[in-house]
Amino acid sequence: MFAPDIILAAVLNGLMTGAVYALTAVGLTLVYGVLHIINFAHGAILTAAMFAAFFAWKIGIDPYVAVFALAPIFFALGYALQRFVIGPSSHGEDRNILLVTLGLSIVIENLLLAAFRSDTRSIDVPYGFSVIDLGFTFLSVPRVVAFAASCAAAAILWLILAKTDTGKAIRAVAKEKLGASLVGIDVAHVYAVTFGLGAACLAVAACLLLPTFYVHPRVGNAYVLVAFTIVVLGGMGSVPGALLGGLFIGVVESLSGLFLGESLGQIGIFLIFILVLLVRPTGLFGARA
Amino acid sequence: MADPILSISGLVAGYGGVDVLRGLDMQVSPGEIVAVLGSNGVGKTTLNKTLSGVLRPRAGVIRFDGADIQAASPAAIVEAGLIHVPEGRKIFPDMSVLENLELGSYRRAKARRARNLERVFATFPRLLERTNQHAGTLSGGEQQMLAIGRGLMGEPRLLILDEPSLGLSPLLVEEMFGLVKTLNAEGLAILLVEQNVMQSLDLAHRAYVLENGAFVLSGTGAELAANPDLEKTYLGM
Numbered sequence: 001m002f003a004p005d006i007i008l009a010a011v012l013n014g015l016m017t018g019a020v021y022a023l024t025a026v027g028l029t030l031v032y033g034v035l036h037i038i039n040f041a042h043g044a045i046l047t048a049a050m051f052a053a054f055f056a057w058k059i060g061i062d063p064y065v066a067v068f069a070l071a072p073i074f075f076a077l078g079y080a081l082q083r084f085v086i087g088p089s090s091h092g093e094d095r096n097i098l099l100v101t102l103g104l105s106i107v108i109e110n111l112l113l114a115a116f117r118s119d120t121r122s123i124d125v126p127y128g129f130s131v132i133d134l135g136f137t138f139l140s141v142p143r144v145v146a147f148a149a150s151c152a153a154a155a156i157l158w159l160i161l162a163k164t165d166t167g168k169a170i171r172a173v174a175k176e177k178l179g180a181s182l183v184g185i186d187v188a189h190v191y192a193v194t195f196g197l198g199a200a201c202l203a204v205a206a207c208l209l210l211p212t213f214y215v216h217p218r219v220g221n222a223y224v225l226v227a228f229t230i231v232v233l234g235g236m237g238s239v240p241g242a243l244l245g246g247l248f249i250g251v252v253e254s255l256s257g258l259f260l261g262e263s264l265g266q267i268g269i270f271l272i273f274i275l276v277l278l279v280r281p282t283g284l285f286g287a288r289a
Numbered sequence: 290m291a292d293p294i295l296s297i298s299g300l301v302a303g304y305g306g307v308d309v310l311r312g313l314d315m316q317v318s319p320g321e322i323v324a325v326l327g328s329n330g331v332g333k334t335t336l337n338k339t340l341s342g343v344l345r346p347r348a349g350v351i352r353f354d355g356a357d358i359q360a361a362s363p364a365a366i367v368e369a370g371l372i373h374v375p376e377g378r379k380i381f382p383d384m385s386v387l388e389n390l391e392l393g394s395y396r397r398a399k400a401r402r403a404r405n406l407e408r409v410f411a412t413f414p415r416l417l418e419r420t421n422q423h424a425g426t427l428s429g430g431e432q433q434m435l436a437i438g439r440g441l442m443g444e445p446r447l448l449i450l451d452e453p454s455l456g457l458s459p460l461l462v463e464e465m466f467g468l469v470k471t472l473n474a475e476g477l478a479i480l481l482v483e484q485n486v487m488q489s490l491d492l493a494h495r496a497y498v499l500e501n502g503a504f505v506l507s508g509t510g511a512e513l514a515a516n517p518d519l520e521k522t523y524l525g526m
């Protein structure tokens with residue numbers, strides 16, 4: 001058995017990873033909840049955001065500073081992508097949207113591959129190996145920052161959805177498109193805003209991941225697999241579900257790494273995933289089917 | 290008579306390969322209640338959807354308040370003050386009563402949201418008791434009040450009501466017709482689609498009867514109520 005200290009440390013580390021996982025999942029679940037499609041370009045957008053953060057660092061901008069520019073830039077990119085590419089090319093057919101996002105992901109990934117080869121790059125920030133001493137364990141500073149910033153980003157997203165007219169319009173369109181049109185909500189605009197918010201979350205996640213992670217043209221896929229798991233666990237379309245699911249998956253991964261060995265950490269995720277699908281197909285956190 | 294607030298000419302609309310409306314002409318004057326009658330599936334809801342811009346007409350002109358709107362977006366039509374309370378309510382089920390009402394002023398009259406909320410609550414005290422309840426858990430009658438309240442939040446200049454009494458108990462149906470009368474007495478022009486033919490004719494200043502894609506009868510409420518052809522149209526004899 002492990003000492004309680006070690007388990008507690010693993011849980012803390014899991015929560016920190018989980019917060020970033022949550023951020024990568026929240027955009028996916030939001031887009032699913034509102035547009036009723038799975039955005040297959042999600043991983044490619046994350047990759048693109050990590051490259052953007054990487055090149056910002058190359059020209060001397062720290063990722064924690066770049067995030068304030070990249071989040072709005074990726075919001076605008078996501079907005080434009082949905083409004084001018086995905087929306088018009090899908091002609092209102094869900095399965096077309098699916099194919100368009102899949103096509104987009106292939107295009108983005110291959111453009112990145114052509115431009116940057118499949119080299120793995122990472123950055124070297126001064127605080128990369130800084131730690132906080134808790135007595136029983138050390139916490140990596142960039143991961144603590146990532147945790148705090150992910151929570152802040154999730155809180156901002158929640159405030160937007162709960163309190164602003166735009167957020168209310170997003171929730172209205174998710175459930176009742178005709179009713180929304182009849183109060184004057186521009187549904188195409190709301191779709192694009194939703195897509196933009198998802199992309200902005202990915203930009204934030206990218207800036208938080210970069211100091212402790214590497215980037216290469218397929219890096220987003222690893223995260224997106226976990227994000228899909230979280231979305232299903234949290235209940236498709238549920239934003240709070242994705243947040244809780246992200247934290248949960250982070251802890252599961254960390255604990256199974258501890259008990260099964262570092263390289264098997266992700267197996268725990270998929271075991272839990274399959275178990276949940278068998279027992280509670282609508283997700284862990286009480287979301288409606 | 291004053292210039293009509295709404296006038297339609299040669300309106301054609303439909304779905305896929307079928308024209309449901311085949312050339313409609315009608316007018317609604319300011320302050321009027323105009324009823325549109327017709328049996329199930331003749332295209333009353335199709336007409337309302339076309340007026341509010343969610344369905345594009347194939348031909349014809351729709352003039353609202355002096356401007357052509359047949360090519361306008363639903364948002365622009367709401368902004369102009371033509372507000373449609375749809376059949377089946379179409380409220381936002383997992384949002385609170387208050388949020389539903391707030392969204393009624395998403396596009397129009399946002400600056401006067403607080404005042405208009407008070408007005409809606411004065412009209413529908415039942416909604417005030419339930420501001421934080423999810424709209425989807427309201428009773429059918431309450432949902433209908435919410436749908437109308439949401440429409441009123443946008444300060445309509447013409448209000449389209451599509452079967453507001455559908456599924457209501459006789460007592461609530463009375464209440465609904467009373468409400469339509471009150472709203473109209475305050476100066477609101479109303480386009481009313483109803484299944485309660487005699488009650489609607491009693492209330493409406495004028496009415497149109499839709500059959501086979503065209504208005505086959507029209508006139509004042511009293512004229513139509515006395516017209517033997519009305520029954521024929523309805524019973525399809």
Ligand SMILES: Nc1ncnc2c1ncn2[C@@H]1O[C@H](COP(=O)(O)OP(=O)(O)OP(=O)(O)O)[C@@H](O)[C@H]1O
Nearest residue numbers: 304305309327328329330331332333334335336376
């Ligand atoms: N989205 C649609 N796609 C194809 N056909 C439709 C659509 N909506 C309505 N229709 C058809 O158009 C015709 C008119 O329908 P509409 O809903 O306008 O009738 P209505 O007069 O409102 O009937 P009711 O009194 O039952 O509400 C019907 O034959 C209906 O089946």
Ligand SMILES: [Mg+2]
Nearest residue numbers: 333334335376
């Ligand atoms: Mg109808």
